[in-house]
Amino acid sequence: MRFTFSLIIASSLFLFSCHQEEYLAYSGMGKTPIYIPFSELDNIGSQAPQSIEQSGPIFLIGDFFFMVEAGKGIHVFDLSDVDQQNSIAFISIPAVTDFTIDDNILFADSWKDLVSIDISDIHNVVFLSRTTDVFDPFLFPQLFNGPFECVDENRGAVIGWEDKNLENVFCHTVN
Amino acid sequence: MNKALFIILSACLFSFLACDSESALSSIESSNGTSGSITRFATLGDFMYTLNPNELQTFDITDPSKPVLVSELETDYGLETIFIYENRIYLGSRTGLFILGLDNPAEPNLLSQTLREDEFFGACDPVVVKDNYAYSTIKTIVNVCGNLNTQSALLIYEVSNPSNPILSQSFELDIPNGLGYTDQYLYVCSTGSETLKVFDISDPTAVVERPDLDYPIEEPFDIIVDGDRMIVSSTDKFFILDLNEDGSIAHESIISK
Numbered sequence: 345m346r347f348t349f350s351l352i353i354a355s356s357l358f359l360f361s362c363h364q365e366e367y368l369a370y371s372g373m374g375k376t377p378i379y380i381p382f383s384e385l386d387n388i389g390s391q392a393p394q395s396i397e398q399s400g401p402i403f404l405i406g407d408f409f410f411m412v413e414a415g416k417g418i419h420v421f422d423l424s425d426v427d428q429q430n431s432i433a434f435i436s437i438p439a440v441t442d443f444t445i446d447d448n449i450l451f452a453d454s455w456k457d458l459v460s461i462d463i464s465d466i467h468n469v470v471f472l473s474r475t476t477d478v479f480d481p482f483l484f485p486q487l488f489n490g491p492f493e494c495v496d497e498n499r500g501a502v503i504g505w506e507d508k509n510l511e512n513v514f515c516h517t518v519n
Numbered sequence: 520m521n522k523a524l525f526i527i528l529s530a531c532l533f534s535f536l537a538c539d540s541e542s543a544l545s546s547i548e549s550s551n552g553t554s555g556s557i558t559r560f561a562t563l564g565d566f567m568y569t570l571n572p573n574e575l576q577t578f579d580i581t582d583p584s585k586p587v588l589v590s591e592l593e594t595d596y597g598l599e600t601i602f603i604y605e606n607r608i609y610l611g612s613r614t615g616l617f618i619l620g621l622d623n624p625a626e627p628n629l630l631s632q633t634l635r636e637d638e639f640f641g642a643c644d645p646v647v648v649k650d651n652y653a654y655s656t657i658k659t660i661v662n663v664c665g666n667l668n669t670q671s672a673l674l675i676y677e678v679s680n681p682s683n684p685i686l687s688q689s690f691e692l693d694i695p696n697g698l699g700y701t702d703q704y705l706y707v708c709s710t711g712s713e714t715l716k717v718f719d720i721s722d723p724t725a726v727v728e729r730p731d732l733d734y735p736i737e738e739p740f741d742i743i744v745d746g747d748r749m750i751v752s753s754t755d756k757f758f759i760l761d762l763n764e765d766g767s768i769a770h771e772s773i774i775s776k
Binding site: 402408444472473 | 555558559560562569576578580585588750753754755757
């Protein structure tokens with residue numbers, strides 16, 4: 345009965361979801377979380393620029409343009425020179441999904457935590473603080489309909505999802 | 520259709536990889552900037568407001584090296600985006616539009632919440648506000664006898680009484696995402712039609728579509744309007760567009776790294 349119920353829900357509201365539900369064991373293609381150890385969450389700092397893989401939330405201050413690369417960090421571009429609008433730096437923030445900037449301070453999420461970073465010098469940003477356990481990160485793949493390996497929060501912070509041939513997983517997105 | 524939708528909207532997804540670099544010296548001048556419309560973070564004065572799916576959180580950021588969580592306001596599940604305008608907070612949610620008061624900025628209070636009959640989905644149903652009108656894009660998928668249809672729209676609310684927002688106009692759109700405005704025009708990312716849709720909002724009581732000004736753009740996702748230029752993010756790049764006074768859009772630079 346439970347199985348039928350899950351199937352009906354899963355197929356009735358297809359695609360994206362904001363919940364997860366226990367599901368009868370499933371084997372086959374699906375999603376699996378990509379973890380990093382919690383010890384890596386503090387690897388926050390300026391790095392060399394990177395290409396945009398998947399654009400996220402954006403922010404503009406003067407001619408500096410910021411764009412989240414989900415799970416990894418924030419691209420920084422200098423738009424002042426029309427002919428040289430390249431990325432000038434990448435601010436590494438493991439497990440980031442969103443951010444804002446206020447007076448040279450960048451605030452972002454990093455897994456369940458709020459971090460603050462002084463970005464006065466974009467090439468040498470300074471990690472100021474981590475306020476732990478204030479956010480509820482999604483524990484299921486976004487914009488995905490199907491089975492996935494349930495998140496084991498003891499294994500680390502989830503920074504993304506990848507396709508995998510799953511064996512006996514119990515989680516499935518529903519709507 | 521569903522596959523295309525899925526691929527396009529996976530702009531909200533997590534993903535990875537790295538590349539190479541080059542560098543120039545620069546530092547950031549002290550000033551506040553502008554966010555895109557799709558965000559869960561916003562600051563005002565000494566406070567920062569952030570969204571969990573079912574609550575608005577208020578942090579005191581007077582000392583940025585020690586933010587303090589000072590209040591939490593619980594809501595229905597589904598908060599997605601935040602926009603602060605003239606001392607009010609507007610939240611886009613999968614169930615409707617929330618308006619909150621900031622008489623006490625340390626503890627925003629709920630003034631109103633619109634309810635939608637359908638449950639809208641997605642991580643990207645933003646709202647922007649100008650004068651007494653809120654412009655909100657929404658997406659939903661409905662299942663009619665096994666056939667999936669998308670229903671997406673721009674909804675315009677009259678919000679002069681924040682305790683009682685009134686739906687004044689709506690326009691059907693094809694998978695809208697972020698939006699932004701100038702004095703006279705509203706620009707909406709229509710991801711489904713790969714177009715920047717233009718609306719004349721000079722008379723907000725009678726907003727007019729301006730298809731003659733629509734601008735084709737690849738997978739538009741979110742917008743920041745900055746004076747006479749506009750930045751539009753796309754899946755793996757962004758565009759810098761010039762805005763002409765007549766609302767038309769010209770000259771693009773495309774940046775991907």
